[in-house]
Amino acid sequence: MCSGPERGLVSAGTVGLSFAPSWAAGTDRAARVPWDRLERRLRGSLVLPTDPDYPRARHLALLQFDAVSPQAIAYCATENDIRECVLFARHHALPVTPRSGGHNLAGWSTTTGLVIDLSRIAHVTPGADTVRVGPGAQAVDILAALAPHGMQIPAGLCATVCPGGFVTGGGIGMTTRVGGLGADRLVSARVVLADGQVVHCSEDRHSELFWALRGGGGGNFGIVSEFEMRPTRIQRVAGYNLAWPWDRAADVTRAWQEWTANGPDALGGTLDLLLTDAAEGVRPLALVGGFLAGPRAELETLLDQLCSLVGSAPTSRETREQSYQAEMMSLWGCSGTAAECHLEGDNPVATVPRHEVIVATGRLLADPLGTTDTEAALAALESGRHAGQFHNLSMYALGGAAGRVRPDETAFVHRSARFFTGYSAGFLHADDVRAGRAAAERWVDDGMLVIDPHRSGPAYINFPDLKLPNWQTSYYGANYPRLRRVKRHYDPDAFFHRPQSIEL
Template sequence: MAALSVGAGLPARTVPSRSDWNALGRGLEGTLVRPGDASYDTARRLFNPAFDAVRPAGVAYCATPSDVIECVGFARRTNVPLTVRSGGHSYAGWSTGTGLVVDVSPMNKVGYASGRATVGAGAKLVDVYDKLAARGVSIPAGSCPTVGVSGLALGGGIGVVSRKYGLTCDVMESVQLVTADGRLLTCDADHNPDLYWASRGGGGGNLGVAVSFGFRTHPTREVTVFFLHWPWAKAVRALRAWQAWAPAVPDELWSTMHLSRDGGTDVQIGGLYLGGRADCERLLDRLADRIGPASSSYIRQTSYRQAMMIMAGCSTLSVSQCHRGGSLPGQTRDGRLSRDDFRAKSHMAYRPLSEAGAGALVAEVARPGSHTVLLDALGGAVGRVRPEATAFPHRAALYSVQYYAHRAGAAGWARAAHARMRPHFGDHAYVNYADAELGGWRAAYYGANAGRLARVKAVHDPGRLFRLPQGI
């Protein structure tokens, strides 16, 4: 992480002594990993190997809120840079830094009572889904199994049942935060409501360290998952048909469109329907009527839990295997998931693409390289919340857009594709797809909510202990 300017009220940067670090380690119930320790090279790595050159001075695996308080106090005393990590999936690499990384992975308990889930900030999505499914309930969340619930929820939380149940932040009834002054605060509609509002879409690592969440749940039932493919010659037609169909179908149906050039070009529309196969097929037939017959299809009715495993790419794995392998918190010894070296950017689509716009996007995907554009449907329950009701502002968006690229030339392709589509999509972006190169990021991520977020930040972290390159 690049060096940052010193915030108001904080002393100049100092270098903690070995005895300072040793004292911190002794004060933790969890584990402090330092350079030279056997697990250091594993502990410092994020999901994306692009940031492997960053070498933190320490990684604190915090087992309790008291551990987090200890780390925050250490950072205040020494003014060492502080970074918060839940799943380590920050697109911009801001889950690591050169100072102290506070990793909340050990705080991963998932409980349930009377319609409410209590979830530790370090819980990974695959474990949240699995443990809640055992109680016949779930929460709306994403599809990547090793993402930490904290980062997802604090940035909004677009997911596979969002059109029916809202974003992850929409079902967040409370959050416990350790703030810059070392206090553990419960934030909900009645207690610290400004922090509660800001924590629902204001992005992780900005206002404090989340340690626990309370979420409203929904009951689960059998669902239908589907994946349909069309030839590349139908790409423009499929895109225009999907963007008209996806936000307008019943809320029970969520879909995602992938335009890919990865070992060949491909048009895929997949998704999940909260209901039976026959009703799902009738809705899909309406889409096929606009595009033409699919070249291949997979439609399956299954349990909610298995549907989440399918969406995670773990349909043939156990829950334990659907993790990164290792012995550190958040990993499992039989984990089979690998890291992913990628570059990405985003847009939020507030209006449908014209035929020219659709053609431009398809042409960008067709360029040489290994990349995918992922479009996730919004609308439904997401759009029925006022933009100012939570910090997440993009309630009127029809769908989100990710430009996701691998291997040689990835950064150049993502940069060019994003710039080419800016006239069509405008300047709206998703904070959970953080983009270090994004100009005008405050307005792009937060819209009209940026001013209120800055005021909350000024009250609760006036010295800017929590500092990100794109920090509030």
């Protein structure tokens, strides 16, 4: 289950795929391609529109992209399977897209051509100083595999997100302040290029490609078949959840930004200003949560400081000390086993439901919202009431270790960002989607005009926004020309392309 920004900002629903072909159209196109030749070369399996597994195989994490009909989905079992898919697609001029966890927020995990599914390349192999993981290993499974070794690698606030997209886009998580971004923990990667060549890149080999993979966004330069990561070793953490009444929301927002920006690196957290139902008369909530990679006593002192900055005691205050694994499972909303914390349909015991539609976008902020902007942001949250929807303004604490990396040291340029923030809207009932989606999109757009009046501010490629007028600068800043040089060298024909791909 997703929470925090990856619950509240789960999908850039104001954007999406411009194509939505019918299932029958996918069948007709697929019939003209000699898929049996590819199937014979795979250790994994190939699913076509005529197969009974096809409806499930084309699913992403969000139901809003179910209308897209790939010609085929290849479940790759090995690195060579990826290579065979790439060469086959090139020969038959098929569009391709890699799919790890299927969470891409603009629907870029699917295509009308060949989906190269990586979910079966999901190994987690701890070593003495590094961990090797497959691109399709889900965060909850990585957590379970590494916990006995006292290791972790960065994860977001959604249990079923995978490294394939998370790391290559930067990788913001609850340990960003104490351990850096996911991209900052990358030691090396194996990559299948557009010509079928497999390269092993690191600081010493194919160093420009290695640089680009750390924040340049997934599906731009090749398909990563394995990540080698440098783990953190956080044994126990102190978790916290606090709530204030809505009439203190402005004070909480101001205080939380100051508190997190000036807090120790070990402190991670989120602020959610949440309407659980945007019907008239429902009062929003001001919620603060996260954990400290340290003892509970230190956390209590820090929370006393936050309450002092707010100027009033919260209506509820909960703290706990437990293992990192237990805290992350709680944060994800996982009360059972790792297998149960998979999306429904992934395995017989999976319980996490797929979202219908969620509309969201966000920006990276170097400075706190001032008094005027805070008041305007809260007013925007309360506007556009629509029963049956949830509305949320989220803020996610950044800085710390991630902020001490030079902007040009990796492709992730936004090293001065101290917060990731944005608006999101979702639906409490599936029947409300058709009638309410346009209103939800207007509400999100109106809110973002407060945070980013020209819709041109710093943005996070893992939360894509197709309405950005100058996405090259918003995502990549001064690093974009270098990314283009890497693209021209490693993918000179732009075989890997999608909306907002790195240009040649």
